[in-house]
Amino acid sequence: MRKLMTVAALGGLVAASALAGCGDGGGGSGDSLTLGFSQVGAESGWRTANTKSIQESAKQAGIDLKFSDAQGKQENQIKAIRSFITQRVDVIAFSPVVESGWETVLKEAKDADIPVILTDRAIDSPDKSLYKTFIGSDFVLEGKKAGEWLVKEYEGQDDPVNIAELQGTPGAAPANDRKAGFADVIKAEPKFKVIASQTGDFTRTGGKQVMETFLKAHPDIDVLYAHNDDMGLGAIEAIEAAGKKPGTDIKIITVDAVHDGMQALADGKINYIVECSPLLGPQLMDLAKKVNAGEEVPQRVLTEETTFTQDQAQEALPDRKY
Structure with a gap:
C-alpha cells in the first residue's frame, strides 16, 4: 500500500509539471x-x-x-x-x-x-x-511647437525669414509628421519661406553634409529647423566652418533634447529644442x-x-x- 501511495504521489507531481509546461505560451519558461x-x-x-x-x-x-x-x-x-x-x-x-x-x-x-x-x-x-x-x-505636435516658437521669435517683423529644413529619414513617421506640424503653423505668415529642405537621415554626418550644400546654394539662410538634435549638431559644424555663428547668424531649432543638443542649447549655439523622450x-x-x-x-x-x-x-x- 505504501508503494502504491508513493507511485501515485510521483504521478501527481509529473502531471502537475506537465500542466505547468502546457501553460507556457511563448519563448519563456514558467511565469x-x-x-x-x-x-x-x-x-x-x-x-x-x-x-x-x-x-x-x-x-x-x-x-x-x-x-x-x-x-x-x-x-x-x-x-x-x-x-x-x-x-x-x-x-x-x-x-x-x-x-x-x-x-x-x-x-x-x-x-x-x-x-x-x-x-x-x-x-x-x-x-x-x-x-x-x-x-x-506626438510628432505633429513637436513640429507645431517648433513652428510656434519661430512665429513668436519673429513677431512684429515684416522682412522675409528664410528657413532651411533638415528632414529625417524619408518615409519615417517623425520626419513626415515633424515636417507637417511645422509647415501647418508657419503657413499663415507669408514672411516665412522654406528655401531649402532635404533629408539628413537623422545623422550628425548627414546634417553636416546637407548643411554645407545649403550654405553654398543659399548664403541668406536665417533659420535652420532640424528634425533631430544630431542633424542640428552636424549643421553647427558646417555653419562654423563657413565663418558664421550658429544661434546668432542662423537661429537653430531642433527636436529631441539629448545631452549634446542640450549642451549646444545651453552654449547658445541652438536657440530652441522640442523634447522627444x-x-x-x-x-x-x-x-x-x-x-x-x-x-x-x-x-x-x-x-x-x-x-x-x-x-x-x-x-x-x-x-x-x-
Whole structure:
C-alpha cells in the first residue's frame, strides 16, 4: 500500500509539471515573459538612449528580451519579426523604420496570436487590429511647437525669414509628421519661406553634409529647423566652418533634447529644442505584461514631454539622464 501511495504521489507531481509546461505560451519558461524587440538602429544619440532604456527596463522587470538591430533597413526588421514569430515569443514590439509596408508580417503575428506593440513610431495601416497599442510622442505636435516658437521669435517683423529644413529619414513617421506640424503653423505668415529642405537621415554626418550644400546654394539662410538634435549638431559644424555663428547668424531649432543638443542649447549655439523622450522602457515593459495577460490597454499611449530655451537647458543639464 505504501508503494502504491508513493507511485501515485510521483504521478501527481509529473502531471502537475506537465500542466505547468502546457501553460507556457511563448519563448519563456514558467511565469517568465519573452519580448522580441526590433530597433531601428543606432543612428543618433536619441536612439542609443532609447535602446539602453529598453534593455535596462527589461532586466529590471524580469523580462527575457530578444533584441534585434535593423540597421535602418525595413527588410531587416521584417526578418526579425518573422524570427520572433518562429521563436514563439510572448509579445513583439518594434519601432518601425518607415510607416508603410507592414501589413503582411503583422498579419502573420496576429495569426500566430502574438500581440504587437508599436514604440516611438507609428505605421500608416488602416487596420488597427494588427497591433495592440502604440507608445510614443506626438510628432505633429513637436513640429507645431517648433513652428510656434519661430512665429513668436519673429513677431512684429515684416522682412522675409528664410528657413532651411533638415528632414529625417524619408518615409519615417517623425520626419513626415515633424515636417507637417511645422509647415501647418508657419503657413499663415507669408514672411516665412522654406528655401531649402532635404533629408539628413537623422545623422550628425548627414546634417553636416546637407548643411554645407545649403550654405553654398543659399548664403541668406536665417533659420535652420532640424528634425533631430544630431542633424542640428552636424549643421553647427558646417555653419562654423563657413565663418558664421550658429544661434546668432542662423537661429537653430531642433527636436529631441539629448545631452549634446542640450549642451549646444545651453552654449547658445541652438536657440530652441522640442523634447522627444527616448526613455520608453518602463512604460513598454508595463504594456507588454498587460497585453500578455490579456488586459485591455489604450490604443495610443503618449509620452510626457516639454520644450527648452537656453536658460532652461542650463538648469536641466546637471540632472539630464540622456
